[in-house]
Amino acid sequence: MEKDMIxxxxxxxxxxxxxxxxxxxxxxxEKNRVTALIGPSGCGKSTLLRLLNRMxxxxxxxxxxxxxxxxxxxxxxxxVDPVEIRRRIGMxxxxxxxxxKSIFNNITFAPRLSGVHRKSDLEALVEESxxxxxxxxxxxxxxxxxxxxxxxxxxxxxxxxxxxxxxxDIILMDxxxxxxxxxxxARIEELIDKLKQRYTIIIVTHNxxxxxxxxxxxxxxxxxxxxxxxxxxxxxxxxxxxxxEDYITGRFG
Amino acid sequence: xxxQFKEILIKNLFALLAFVAVLVLGLIVVFLFREGLPLFRQxxxxxxxxxxxxxxxxxxxxxxIWPLIVGSFTVTFFSCLIAVPLGVLSAVYISEIAPARLKxxxxxxxxxxxxxxxxxxxxxxxxxIAPWLQETFDLPTGLNIVNASLMLAIMAIPTITSISExxxxxxxxxxxxxxxxxxxxxxxxxxxVIIPTALSGxxxxxxxxMARALGETMVVLMAAGxxxxxxxxxxxxxxxxxxxxxxxMGEAPFRSDHYHALFATGMVLFGITLAFNLIADAISNRFxxxxxxxx
Numbered sequence: 001m002e003k004d005m006i007x008x009x010x011x012x013x014x015x016x017x018x019x020x021x022x023x024x025x026x027x028x029x030e031k032n033r034v035t036a037l038i039g040p041s042g043c044g045k046s047t048l049l050r051l052l053n054r055m056x057x058x059x060x061x062x063x064x065x066x067x068x069x070x071x072x073x074x075x076x077x078x079x080v081d082p083v084e085i086r087r088r089i090g091m092x093x094x095x096x097x098x099x100x101k102s103i104f105n106n107i108t109f110a111p112r113l114s115g116v117h118r119k120s121d122l123e124a125l126v127e128e129s130x131x132x133x134x135x136x137x138x139x140x141x142x143x144x145x146x147x148x149x150x151x152x153x154x155x156x157x158x159x160x161x162x163x164x165x166x167x168x169d170i171i172l173m174d175x176x177x178x179x180x181x182x183x184x185x186a187r188i189e190e191l192i193d194k195l196k197q198r199y200t201i202i203i204v205t206h207n208x209x210x211x212x213x214x215x216x217x218x219x220x221x222x223x224x225x226x227x228x229x230x231x232x233x234x235x236x237x238x239x240x241x242x243x244x245e246d247y248i249t250g251r252f253g
Numbered sequence: 254x255x256x257q258f259k260e261i262l263i264k265n266l267f268a269l270l271a272f273v274a275v276l277v278l279g280l281i282v283v284f285l286f287r288e289g290l291p292l293f294r295q296x297x298x299x300x301x302x303x304x305x306x307x308x309x310x311x312x313x314x315x316x317x318i319w320p321l322i323v324g325s326f327t328v329t330f331f332s333c334l335i336a337v338p339l340g341v342l343s344a345v346y347i348s349e350i351a352p353a354r355l356k357x358x359x360x361x362x363x364x365x366x367x368x369x370x371x372x373x374x375x376x377x378x379x380x381x382i383a384p385w386l387q388e389t390f391d392l393p394t395g396l397n398i399v400n401a402s403l404m405l406a407i408m409a410i411p412t413i414t415s416i417s418e419x420x421x422x423x424x425x426x427x428x429x430x431x432x433x434x435x436x437x438x439x440x441x442x443x444x445x446v447i448i449p450t451a452l453s454g455x456x457x458x459x460x461x462x463m464a465r466a467l468g469e470t471m472v473v474l475m476a477a478g479x480x481x482x483x484x485x486x487x488x489x490x491x492x493x494x495x496x497x498x499x500x501x502m503g504e505a506p507f508r509s510d511h512y513h514a515l516f517a518t519g520m521v522l523f524g525i526t527l528a529f530n531l532i533a534d535a536i537s538n539r540f541x542x543x544x545x546x547x548x
Contacts, residue, residue, distance in 0.1 A: 055430065055433065058433060060353075084436075090434065090435070097428060098431075099428060109435055109445070113435070159431070163434070
């Protein structure tokens with residue numbers, strides 16, 4: 001019964017100042033699977049995602065209670081270095097955010113931080129990461145060009161490649177296709193399907209079809225609470241909570 | 254009065270005011286050249302620019318402004334050596350590191366510093382820094398390059414800090430988040446993402462700070478010592494172009510060669526500051542084209 005769970009949230013409460021954004025969230029994410037977090041705007045799904053790699057640390061007045069266990073270790077324990085956590089848990093954002101540097105230097109940003117400096121190593125990493133993100137064939141001849149010259153969809157795949165170059169265990173995606181056209185979206189979804197063989201993916205999405213298409217597990221959030229969590233097929237065909245059904249069938253949200 | 258007529262009236266009124274402002278500035282430039290150019294009937298531009306002797310009141314007079322140009326650039330260079338690191342780093346601190354409350358205090362202090370009258374700084378250089386330099390280093394005079402550069406640096410820091418801070422502030426939040434999410438520390442994010450992204454804006458700030466130091470008059474008049482000779486050491490006195498114009502214009506007979514020579518010096522100064530501003534403009538334009546991370 002017990003599967004290989006890479007991350008667990010245990011009774012997590014989260015506050016922005018005095019505003020409580022998450023209430024008593026307990027859920028576990030299975031390794032090498034795609035888990036989708038859905039729910040209406042402001043329900044706390046992005047907040048939870050950002051808690052998993054301690055991005056919320058950057059916000060003044062943010063406070064966490066409960067535990068988030070990554071491979072059995074609480075990442076909010078005082079002795080844990082958030083930088084170390086972020087290197088193991090990569091993130092892709094809603095809006096493609098490549099640095100205004102060359103494609104090559106975008107990919108090598110994280111490896112250089114962790115001390116990879118040999119040119120041949122960096123070149124190999126760039127090719128490997130771009131191939132994994134299915135971008136290599138499009139950019140292999142223009143690696144010196146600014147990443148800003150790429151299209152939105154290419155920029156987002158570059159951002160995925162950039163996160164992959166860090167060799168993370170988990171990739172968090174915060175509405176990664178909401179700023180993209182349908183064709184780019186389809187390519188990113190194909191990519192997610194391919195990447196789950198090697199990585200655990202947790203994706204926040206507003207697009208319910210997307211959640212149904214790409215994920216094995218789905219968690220539905222509403223006003224800071226995890227309402228229902230289970231296999232995607234069950235959530236979408238036979239939800240056990242009325243609120244979930246109402247949201248999925250479009251009756252509210 | 255119809256609405257349409259009002260619109261036309263307002264449009265033309267603004268056009269007129271803008272035109273007057275530009276016209277006045279244009280006329281000043283015309284006047285500068287009208288009063289400066291006649292000098293070159295007496296001596297060649299080459300001898301004027303590169304002549305090493307500035308003896309406008311001797312008989313026969315010498316109008317070589319090379320020592321003045323060197324003086325201007327020397328104090329500007331050394332003031333930037335002090336002001337650029339201090340100005341840029343304090344901008345980084347204010348924009349990226351300081352807690353919100355301290356940030357506001359520092360910003361107002363920097364603005365206050367910008368409002369400090371230059372005569373006050375010159376006076377400070379004259380009565381505080383100069384005697385101290387003279388005693389500490391056993392010099393004939395404390396009014397020298399070091400003194401003037403220090404005072405000019407204090408004048409240039411607010412310019413450099415506030416423009417750099419704007420540039421740093423304009424770095425999109427997404428870039429910082431991307432950097433942190435890739436496992437960069439705060440320092441790595443500042444050094445590898447924020448400063449490189451803001452670099453064009455910071456360069457603009459530096460050049461405008463230099464232009465400010467180069468054009469500054471009162472401080473160098475009071476603290477640079479006023480010797481019209483090419484300096485040989487940091488503790489030599491110099492006579493920058495601005496100081497020379499300010500000091501001598503009152504004594505130069507109207508429309509004499511000396512008078513024309515001072516206006517010609519003004520032309521040179523105008524050319525240099527114009528060049529600085531054009532460079533700053535070109536850099537910040539390039540920034541606009543490539544800086545933002547839009548789709």
